[in-house]
Amino acid sequence: GAGVSQTPSNKVTEKGKYVELRCDPISGHTALYWYRQSLGQGPEFLIYFQGTGAADDSGLPNDRFFAVRPEGSVSTLKIQRTERGDSAVYLCASSLDAGNTIYFGEGSWLTVV
Amino acid sequence: ILNVEQSPQSLHVQEGDSTNFTCSFPSSNFYALHWYRWETAKSPEALFVMTLNGDEKKKGRISATLNTKEGYSYLYIKGSQPEDSATYLCAFIAPPSNTGKLIFGQGTTLQVKP
Secondary structure, rough: OOOOOOOOOOEEEEEOOEEEEEEEEOOOOOOEEEEEEEOOOEEEEEEEEEOOEEOOOOOOOOOOOEOOOOOOEEEEEEEOOOHHHHOOOEEEEOOOOOOOOOOOOEEEEEEEE | OOOOEEEEEEEEEEEOOOOOEEEEEEOOOOOOOEEEEEOOOOOEEEEEOOOOOOOOOEEOOOOEEEEOOEEEEEEEOOOOOHHHHEEEEEEOOOOHHHOOEEEEOOEEEEEEEE
């Protein structure tokens, strides 16, 4: 596609449930990033992939959060045992390579009730 | 801890007013500063990538300056229009710079009234 595509655009889930958020980066982009924006704050870094490998996962808040990118293209962010504090906009971004212009998707708005 | 601060947090102006906001970032180990515009229900759009001290960049009515020695950048909007209403984010490239990892400020939300 022309831009970074994220699905679902909106997700409401119950506390304790499992959630998957998908990101389809711009074709050919090797670098992929996940960020999370909570109300009133700027986006916070979660994880960075270079190709298939997670080159930096220092921003994942705890072991309930996990992300994969098995074929170096589409990535899935997985959240187990969701908590109300996980409610946020989850943004995915990609770039041709680390250090190039970074393009964002529209985000997945997650609400945990 | 790397911290990026933006001010003001929000701004309401009339159509035609010019406005500016500030981004403060660590002045040591500087690599690049990004400005983004984020409109509701859209993806954040890259405005500028600034790398050199004294850089000035312009895109239409929007311009930005960079001072890496004192650790700040200004974004200016000349003759604000309602379509400029958005959240403006600045982001600092965190070391090591080869990851492209961004540290964002909390944003300045601009509302332009017709």
